[in-house]
Amino acid sequence: MTTLLDLCQLVYDWPLATALRESDDVFPLIETAHVLAICLIVGTVVTVDLRLLGLIMREQPVTQIARTLLPLTWYGFALMFVTGVPLFAAESLELYGNPAFRLKLVLLLIAGCNALLFHRTVYRSVDAWDKHTNTPLGVKAFASVSILLWSGIVVAGRLIAVFHVH
Amino acid sequence: MALESVHLLGLALLGGAALITGVAAFRGGLRGISVGTFVRELRPMSIVGLILMFTSGILIAISMPFKYYNNAAFQWKMLFLACALITTAFLSRESFELKYDGSSLQRALAIQALVLWLTVGFSGRLIGFL
Numbered sequence: 001m002t003t004l005l006d007l008c009q010l011v012y013d014w015p016l017a018t019a020l021r022e023s024d025d026v027f028p029l030i031e032t033a034h035v036l037a038i039c040l041i042v043g044t045v046v047t048v049d050l051r052l053l054g055l056i057m058r059e060q061p062v063t064q065i066a067r068t069l070l071p072l073t074w075y076g077f078a079l080m081f082v083t084g085v086p087l088f089a090a091e092s093l094e095l096y097g098n099p100a101f102r103l104k105l106v107l108l109l110i111a112g113c114n115a116l117l118f119h120r121t122v123y124r125s126v127d128a129w130d131k132h133t134n135t136p137l138g139v140k141a142f143a144s145v146s147i148l149l150w151s152g153i154v155v156a157g158r159l160i161a162v163f164h165v166h
Numbered sequence: 167m168a169l170e171s172v173h174l175l176g177l178a179l180l181g182g183a184a185l186i187t188g189v190a191a192f193r194g195g196l197r198g199i200s201v202g203t204f205v206r207e208l209r210p211m212s213i214v215g216l217i218l219m220f221t222s223g224i225l226i227a228i229s230m231p232f233k234y235y236n237n238a239a240f241q242w243k244m245l246f247l248a249c250a251l252i253t254t255a256f257l258s259r260e261s262f263e264l265k266y267d268g269s270s271l272q273r274a275l276a277i278q279a280l281v282l283w284l285t286v287g288f289s290g291r292l293i294g295f296l
Contacts, residue, residue, distance in 0.1 A: 028295055032288045035177070036185075043182015047208065057207045060199060068197045072189065154178050155171040161294075162167045 008092040020090040027090065034083040038157070040076030042150050044069040052143035054133035061130040100159035107156060111149040118142040169222045169229075176218025177287075183208040183215065184254075184283070191257075191276055205258070239292035246289060250282035 011017055020027055050056045051065045088095060095101045122138045129135050190196045190204045227234050234240045257275055 024295070028291045029288065032284070032291050035174070035287060035291075036181070036284070039178050039181030040185050041182075042178040043184075043186055043211075046179065046182065046211065047186065050211070056210065057199075057203070060203075064197065064199070068199060069186065072186065150178075151175060154175050158171045158174045159167065 005093075005096055008096045011089045012091075012093045014089065017086075017089040017092070020086055027087075030083050030087055033079060034087060037076045037079035037083060038154060041073055041080060042154065044073040044076065045150055046147055049143040049146050052135055052139050054135055054140075058133045062135070063126060063130050094165060095160070098160055098163045100156050100163045104153055104156035104160065107149055107153045111146065111153065114142060114145055114149060118146075169226050172218050173222040173226065176215045176220075176222065178215070179211050180215030180219060181283070181287075183212040188276060188280060192273065234293070237293055237296055239289045239296050243286055243289040243293065246282055246285045250279060250286055253279040253282060 020030075047056070048066055048069055051058075051060070051062055057065055118139075122136060122142060125136075129139070187201070187204045187208060190199070191201045195201055196204070227240075253275055257272065257279060
């Protein structure tokens with residue numbers, strides 16, 4: 001039976017993954033682009049969250065901020081994905097059992113669910129509080145959870161290196 | 167390692183705010199929101215990010231001074247950081263005094279700042295590789 005670990009081994013042995021793992025300059029270059037993507041995602045997500053909490057950009061409607069920044073968030077996700085996949089491929093065997101990496105993936109999944117649930121529930125009534133600075137409690141709860149989750153993702157991401165075994 | 171996490175968290179906030187402002191400056195505003203609005207409204211986020219980065223960065227450096235003092239990547243990072251700070255300070259003053267009109271000089275400086283900050287990030291990452 002093929003397990004997830006076998007798949008990691010398969011990816012790990014791929015010539016391109018091996019070349020990347022053993023490279024001195026390409027690996028940190030991709031890592032830098034990965035951090036840049038995280039800046040773009042966290043920056044735009046936190047800005048929207050702070051607006052939802054009524055703390056910044058109080059003069060702009062929520063929908064205007066969301067529509068302006070969401071495309072940038074998606075660019076960030078695209079960059080995060082195209083840099084994250086090769087970074088994972090190069091070290092898939094080490095990352096498989098890394099608790100910080102596992103935590104990061106779980107937090108990413110929860111952050112995704114949090115955003116989806118937000119759009120499916122409280123955001124449906126946005127017309128009623130679009131221009132308000134004091135938004136409904138449910139909206140503030142989603143925004144606060146989002147900020148906490150993304151902070152956790154950044155911290156877990158940094159901690160991957162701490163649990164790294166060579 | 168907690169300090170490095172705080173350093174990265176600060177980077178995400180400061181870098182994120184800088185990227186949004188940079189994109190807005192390059193396009194002369196975003197969907198009806200002016201560059202000045204972004205500069206003003208994202209300032210608290212930038213300042214929190216900056217404080218997190220500066221305090222954690224200095225604590226990291228003084229906790230292992232010999233590791234960093236002789237590290238070529240660290241020396242380059244400090245040089246690029248100084249250049250990036252000067253460029254950004256100039257651009258912030260222009261936008262703060264509402265002199266930002268998207269002139270070619272300002273755009274060139276904005277690109278220079280972006281490249282410098284990326285170099286700061288890259289050389290920062292390289293510290294661990296040397």
